[in-house]
Amino acid sequence: MKIIILGSGVVGVSSAWYLAQVGHSVTVIDRQPGAGLETSFANAGQVSPGYSSPWAGPGVPLKAVRWLMMKNRPFVFWPMPDIGQWRWLAQMLQNCTTAAYDRNKGRMVRLAEYSRDVLADLRAATGITYDDRQQGTLQVFRTQKQLDHIGDDLRVLDQYQVPYEVLDTAGCIHAEPGLSGAREKIVGGLRLPGDETGDAFQFTQRLAAMAAERGVTFLYDTTIRALRREGGRITGVDTSRGMLEADAYVLSLGSFSPAMVRALGLDLPIYPVKGYSITAPILDAARAPVSTVMDETFKIGITRLGDRIRVGGTAELAGFSTSLRAPRRATLEHSLTDLFAGAGDVPAATFWTGLRPMTPDGTPIVGRTEIGNLYLNTGHGTLGWTMACGSGRVLADIMSGRTPDIAHEDLALARYR
Template sequence: MKVVVIGGGVVGITTAYYAARDGHEVTVFDRMSGPARETSFANAGEISPGYATPWASPDVPAKALKWLFMEHAPLILRLQSIDPAMVAWGLAMLRNCTPERYAANKAKMVRLATYSRDMLRALRTEEGIEYDQRSQGTLQIFRTQKQYETAARDMEVLQASGIDFELLDREGCCRAEPGLANAAELVSGGLRLPGDETGDCFKFTDALTKIAKARGVSFHWNTEVDALSEDKGVVSAQIGSQTIKADAFVLAGGSWSPRLAHQVGIRLPIYPVKGYSITLPIIDEINAPQSTLLDETFKVATTRLGNRVRVGGMAELAGFDRSLNPKRQRTLERSVFSLFPSLAETQERNFWCGHRPMTPDSVPFVCHSKHRNLWLNTGHGTLGWTMACGSARMIADKISGRQPETNIT
């Protein structure tokens, strides 16, 4: 079959790889100059099935009001950027903030993320890809006793999903991450998931692109799909004056997917939630993090990537704005240096931002559309790296007529 993948981030490239491995003729179109040049470029680097958690949780409405007035808030609403799409997305998210929907959505996310981690491990072994990966788990840090006590809700879902976890006191956190012994601020405890992994998403995607090309995948960079059209249930694409036809199109364009989907009568409730990161060279090896830490207070992840540390997080609702706000950098620094004061003395920061394609319930679209030859693989939010391999394997299975090993419907 002729398969066209629209999007060259980690989700699109893994989809192209698996489809080519199944023997299909695969072409990838992306408007950037190479793979993983947008949201996949400098994300937090965590592969965390257990922390695949919906943003829409029962306590979010109350927290969101408090965050609006915090200096280092994990959620930022740019009032001048409010538009109908943001309002509709926000209202849909609020409808998912019930205990029942939270539990159902988290179960779907954990199932897909766990399957995806297993697919990544198999792919890594088969292809021998190196991407600064580590398999030393994730530690969620609680700065207050209340955060420590409310971890019970997530532990119930983890237990039901068969995810290994450990609830740790301060001493246990320091055993897992020795660098925390010198933290400038007290840590009350933490929730550790030993089965989680870390890795550089850009390095992985770039390496997999070369492997996919060797398998026959054709890549067209600096090429934007201008439009999709539909005739009698069959979709085609327009690039300039050229009409592209295929047996299967896979829309994997992240936050830019809704525009194309809308042209063929599909409404995707995906909003571009802006996230930030900084990348620091490690100066003090002894007191540096060994894996990933999630700071529950600031919603910031600190991840070890070889001889670097990636610090990423926050959620800014500002449309497709790409400006780098120095206040967000200070929040990232506030989180990481309060935990690892002597991590880096250099002023090198590599400040970056990207737009995560968020759905109101945090569950991505990994499915067949209403059109015969159009598939959706988009809306992964903050978990594109975590869910990429599993989502791609599912789509490739469906295109090839196989029943996927897991599902999230």
């Protein structure tokens, strides 16, 4: 089958790889000059199945109000005259119940755990490297109240048999010696030894090169204007290279996915949630993180990527703005220097922002649509890197008439009907 994939981020490239692996002829189209140059470019670097959680949960509305009042706030809201923004917020609030949180976290962990295993298989089969480490994730708590409220997460981790360790301060420092200088600021932590880290951009670029060697065609510097529909099928993609046709089409355009299919009658509940990162050269390896440390107070991930430290976080609702705001950088720098003082060259750090494609329930949209030959693999939010390989493998199975290895029906767009 001839397949066109729209988007060459980590999700689109992973989809291309797994579709090509089962014998399909695949073409990937992207407006950028190469793969992984937008939201996949400088994310926090975590492959964190155990930390896969929806942002919508019990108590989140009240927490969001408190976050807005913080100096180094993890959440920023710019109200806009945009019906899409307000509708998305309303849908997210509907998911702020215990029942919805348990349901959403359960399916996110299921897909993320599977994706981590698929990534490990890919690494073993191909030898691909991307500043990867398999040394777990540590979520650190600065207050006893934070530590006391991890029961709901532990219950889901137990349900899916995800290994974890609840640590005291000494245990956190044993796992991450670089935290020794911040001993008095930490009351405990949750360690997820099965989590991994790695540079999503390196991975995307190298997997794209491997896919090209196996026959996948990449059309970069190509503007995608519209999908053309006749009856119940897509007949082509109108691009700056002309009309391109295939037997089936996969939409992996992240935050730009809804606009591409709105004229076709599809309503994708995806909204951009802006995230920021800094990447600092390591000055003192002994003070740097071993893997990833999640700073629960500021919702920031601090990750070791080779000779660099990547610090990523912040949720900013600001439409499609990609402006770099100095206060967001200050928050990232504060978390790094507060926990790992002297580890990185902060003044030399590069500053980046990207638009995470977030669904109201946190779960990506993977699978069929009501249009017979149009498939979705989008809406992964902050977890595109974590879920990319699993999502690509599930989609390839669905499109090839195979039964995926995990339950997938609740990942499809139909769950919103």
